Amino acid sequence: MAIDKLAAGFLAFRSDTFLPNQEFFAALANKQSPKVMVIGCSDSRVDPAILTNADPGDLFMVRNVANLVPPCAMDDAKHGTSAALQFAVTALNVEHIVVLGHVNCGGIKALLTGDPGVSHVHSFIANWMQIADEARRRTLVIARHKSIEEQLRTLEREAIKTSLANLLSFPWIAERVEDGRLAIHGWYFDLDDGNMYVFTPETDTFALLSPELIGSLVARREAQR
Numbered sequence: 001m002a003i004d005k006l007a008a009g010f011l012a013f014r015s016d017t018f019l020p021n022q023e024f025f026a027a028l029a030n031k032q033s034p035k036v037m038v039i040g041c042s043d044s045r046v047d048p049a050i051l052t053n054a055d056p057g058d059l060f061m062v063r064n065v066a067n068l069v070p071p072c073a074m075d076d077a078k079h080g081t082s083a084a085l086q087f088a089v090t091a092l093n094v095e096h097i098v099v100l101g102h103v104n105c106g107g108i109k110a111l112l113t114g115d116p117g118v119s120h121v122h123s124f125i126a127n128w129m130q131i132a133d134e135a136r137r138r139t140l141v142i143a144r145h146k147s148i149e150e151q152l153r154t155l156e157r158e159a160i161k162t163s164l165a166n167l168l169s170f171p172w173i174a175e176r177v178e179d180g181r182l183a184i185h186g187w188y189f190d191l192d193d194g195n196m197y198v199f200t201p202e203t204d205t206f207a208l209l210s211p212e213l214i215g216s217l218v219a220r221r222e223a224q225r
């Protein structure tokens with residue numbers, strides 16, 4: 001995509017979407033009240049808004065390398081993802097947080113294979129990917145006899161589970177999950193078959209997102225309230 005495609009795309013958005021829906025956008029201009037926060041990967045192929053047919057105002061979002069949530073660290077480092085989480089949860093009162101991972105994640109591959117591209121004297125990528133090191137070690141146990149491709153698929157899913165656990169290390173998240181104001185979800189998008197898989201903590205598996213699964217997600221949410 002070159003910049004002219006981007007610019008023309010904006011003009012098409014303005015004429016086809018913005019101008020015919022001015023009331024909607026005028027209300028949105030005054031206030032955002034998204035119900036969902038998504039932690040997605042920076043990867044160009046997995047835009048959460050496109051994958052979910054979301055509208056402007058629906059999703060509060062952070063995209064970073066490998067859709068990772070760091071553990072809560074109350075030090076003076078500049079924690080961008082944690083800052084966004086804090087705003088979404090304590091100011092916007094989102095009701096759901098979705099960690100959205102995907103197949104063929106470059107960050108995950110770098111972590112598993114020790115890609116020399118990320119082992120410079122100071123690699124921001126290698127340092128960032130340390131968040132998923134526990135998932136990497138789990139993967140090497142679970143999938144030690146598997147092919148590298150299968151190990152990558154396992155690590156992509158294990159890293160989502162690490163991020164879900166790290167979400168609960170933030171006290172204002174743990175407290176809201178505990179009392180039912182907030183639910184956290186792990187989703188995994190398969191670029192090859194175009195399917196989404198949803199983490200089910202009870203069975204420690206990822207289930208195909210289907211109309212039936214939507215029904216059970218809604219039922220579970222109602223039961224938690």
Ligand SMILES: [Zn+2]
Pocket residue numbers: 041042043065066067102104105106107108
């Ligand atoms: Zn990725």
